[in-house]
Amino acid sequence: MVVKQRKFSKLRQAHHREKAEDYVEMIQELLGKQGEARLTDIAKQFGVSTVTAHKIVARLQRERLIASKPYRALFLTSKGKKMATQSKHRHEIVYRFLRSLGVPENVAQVDAEGIEHHVSPKTLSIFQRFLKRNVNRNQPLSPD
């Protein structure tokens, strides 16, 4: 019996999962928008070198989230798709929640990306409830 992933603190794992979510989410987005997900584009989107992107993708392949043949475009496994979809969902809720409070588009975009990984299911459902009760209101609090 091989012991895998011997040394991992919870915090390390958390950071780990965030990266995984960011990458599968991006791949899903590229697949939708461009029809395929190339390493070069991924690297550009994250602002890192292709080498760095490659390393992370290689890890996620080992974890069976991403699949691909050498030198070819990337795909998501069913596990990867599931993660991407859930992650995207969370992202959307956080983004729309911030927008509904009156946070400007560009700011909401950036903040949502940072925040999404730290929102528990409970808080997320509260954000959702808030959204439902604020339909059609983009800025529920008066402008000033």
Add this chain to the structure above:
Amino acid sequence: MVVKQRKFSKLRQAHHREKAEDYVEMIQELLGKQGEARLTDIAKQFGVSTVTAHKIVARLQRERLIASKPYRALFLTSKGKKMATQSKHRHEIVYRFLRSLGVPENVAQVDAEGIEHHVSPKTLSIFQRFLKRNVNRNQPLSPD
């Protein structure tokens, strides 16, 4: 002329700053609650070994956020105090904001710690505005 911090991507720096904020905030809290900040307590609070805590503290000493004599308790420099105070302030707002939405105490505590580092000044001020308009209401949305 020595070049310091040659290699640092923005993302790395961001993660870096988060750790710094967590540590100075914790030290300020321990100073307030216990009168002094010992490495052992910091390690316990973060759930890491004293060795890991020591390494991070050593880095923050190099960055002039923390000061101490060898084998002695830790203090914050004025730079460290400033960072801790600002960080604490952000934390408080995020926490109270979540609570005002109806997020349970324990959940809000955890989520606030994750979220606080990713809230831009603009979003933070919107949270503050929201709070002002919801004084004395702990759960502005009906329980269900």
Add this chain to the structure above:
DNA sequence: TCAAAAATTTAGCCTTGGCTAAATTTCGGC
């Protein structure tokens, strides 16, 4: 077609932040 360009991968380096083991210093009690 086939050579140059582009994309991907590999090799090798670095820092951070995890750990354990072991050394050192300080503290507490007798």
Add this chain to the structure above:
DNA sequence: GCCGAAATTTAGCCAAGGCTAAATTTTTGA
């Protein structure tokens, strides 16, 4: 004052995620 316990520090290991340089493979255009 001193000895053992506790706390701190050092040494040395590992993985992740940065990088550049260089090798390899695929794509493209003349």
